[in-house]
Amino acid sequence: MNITVTAGDPVDSKLSADVTIPADDVNKAVAKAYKDIAKRYNFQGFRKGRAPRPVIDAAVGREAVMADATNALLSAAEPLVLNELDVVPVGDVDFGEDLESAQEKQDYTVKVTVNLIPEAELSSYDPVAISMPPADATTAEIDQQLDVLMGYQARFEDADGDHAVVSGDFVNVDVEDIENGERLAGENRMLATEAGMLPEALEEALVGMKPGDEKEVEFTQGEGDDAQTVKVKVKVKVNDIKVKVVPELTDDFAKDVFGFDGLDALRDAVSIEIKGDKDRNLPALKEERAVTELEKRLEMETVPEDYVKQVHDEIARQFVSDLQAQGQTVDSFLQMRHITIDQLLADLQLQATEHARQSIALDALARHLAIEVTDDDVKAEFSDVYDSDKAVKKAMKEFAESGQMPAVRQTIRRSKAVSWLLDNAQVTEVDEIAEKRANN
The missing domain is CATH 1.10.3120.10 (Trigger factor, C-terminal domain)
Known part of the structure; x- marks a missing residue:
């Protein structure tokens, strides 16, 4: 199909163009529409696919045939329009609501509208300034990675009786569901603080608590408007605390363990x-x-x-x-x-x-x-x-x-x-x- 596209300048991120499809392509589309309909339906007195145009016009209606041909033409033309205009559309190409059908032996011209990605200006086109980590490993980065490695070697020991929870401790707790806290509820639950597994409000509430302490904690889950958030309320009691003990990293430890x-x-x-x-x-x-x-x-x-x-x-x-x-x-x-x-x-x-x-x-x-x-x-x-x-x-x-x-x-x-x-x-x-x- 060789279409002709004539377009003006975009207005408000919309580009309008006149698209003309040659009569030869219209004729081919019409012929195919008749052929497809002849194969799709049974027409009395004719083998499937053999019904002549007058019979199809009488049974289906010529307007329906032209509508099928027009839809086929526009479907084939849409990618060609985008290529010709060299634009990336937002959504589908709009061929309008009051679309007239193509007519046999005539060029078919239709006005299309393409929604475009919006354009804007920048306040400055100068090079940007950014910060970046050094290309080589730094002492601080090595220390941090070693801290992670040693964290895997840590053991947890029972805390002293007067010890209050600090971030990094393991805490044995009873959690009572008061409102929407079913997922957290349970007795003798072992919760790891500073592991990113607990709701932030609950972890903050645990810090500072001692064995035997009880506290009600309220927080919300979800983001957005009220319909997208859930209020959660639980009662938490601390039974026991285990503190993380990290061994000292020495030459011997590096040899024996790593x-x-x-x-x-x-x-x-x-x-x-x-x-x-x-x-x-x-x-x-x-x-x-x-x-x-x-x-x-x-x-x-x-x-x-x-x-x-x-x-x-x-x-x-x-x-x-x-x-x-x-x-x-x-x-x-x-x-x-x-x-x-x-x-x-x-x-x-x-x-x-x-x-x-x-x-x-x-x-x-x-x-x-x-x-x-x-x-x-x-x-x-x-x-x-x-x-x-x-x-x-x-x-x-x-x-x-x-x-x-x-x-x-x-x-x-x-x-x-x-x-x-x-x-x-x-x-x-x-x-x-x-x-x-x-x-x-």
């Missing part, structure tokens, strides 16, 4: 491991921080809901797909993280809003830099995924036929904007772990 020649050798091994993690993860962290700083410059208070919803749906689909790949379900994920479905939905909504704003900011930077996407860029993008020229050509053909090629070019354009952002970012190295440990 199998190294001594403490220095253990520190060297930890340093190498941290350096490897940084080599893998720092590039993504730098990108995340640079794009976040760029998004702060976006001169747009509220992102349109339809675009946020589109981004949200994409994130949600990817989230579910990733869970399935790991053999998990949403329910098992919620149980493992000890969160509610409302909290998950609120988090996905927050991610969608942030991602939408960041995308609009990158688009603004790309326009400012006049970034272009060449055919070689597109081919290289597919070559990174497919391992043969045949597969690359097939995939590019399928993407073009489905109207997804503008989205590919958009991805490349944004990637180039990110590359510029990273290449020009003003980076200050900060030993964040040392600062955190100093403040604790």
Whole structure:
């Protein structure tokens, strides 16, 4: 199909265009519609698929046939319109409500409207300034990792009778459900503080309690409006406390337990491991921080809901797909993280809003830099995924036929904007772990 598309300039994130489909393509669509109807229904006196047009017109109605042909034409034309306009739509292409059917032996012209990703400006297009951890392992990072390793070697001993709960203790408690606390209720429950497994309000309430102490604790679970939150009230009694005792890390301990020649050798091994993690993860962290700083410059208070919803749906689909790949379900994920479905939905909504704003900011930077996407860029993008020229050509053909090629070019354009952002970012190295440990 060779369509003609004539478009004006976008107005309020909407682009209108006149689309003309040649008469030859209209005739083919009409012929196919008659053929499909002849195969779909039984017409008395004719074998299936053999009924002539007058019989079909009399039984089904010519208008119905033209409507089928028109729908087929518009479905085939939609990806071509997107490719011709080189735009990524928000939602489906709108062909209007009062749509007239195509007519045989005539060109068919229809006005379409495409909702676009909104455009905005940045308050500044200068390079962003960000802080980053040093590329090499720091003393504080090594110390922190050793603390984690030694935590695995810790044992828990009965506390002195006058000992009050501190963060890190194991506490034997009786929990009585007063309101919506069924999940926590039970006798002689062993609860680990500072493990991230308890509601924050309950953990804070336990700190300072001694054996025999009782206390009622109230908190809410879930986020959002009142319909999405649940009030929880429990009564907790401390029966017993076990304190964490961490052995001293010495040369002998490094040899006997970890199998190294001594403490220095253990520190060297930890340093190498941290350096490897940084080599893998720092590039993504730098990108995340640079794009976040760029998004702060976006001169747009509220992102349109339809675009946020589109981004949200994409994130949600990817989230579910990733869970399935790991053999998990949403329910098992919620149980493992000890969160509610409302909290998950609120988090996905927050991610969608942030991602939408960041995308609009990158688009603004790309326009400012006049970034272009060449055919070689597109081919290289597919070559990174497919391992043969045949597969690359097939995939590019399928993407073009489905109207997804503008989205590919958009991805490349944004990637180039990110590359510029990273290449020009003003980076200050900060030993964040040392600062955190100093403040604790």
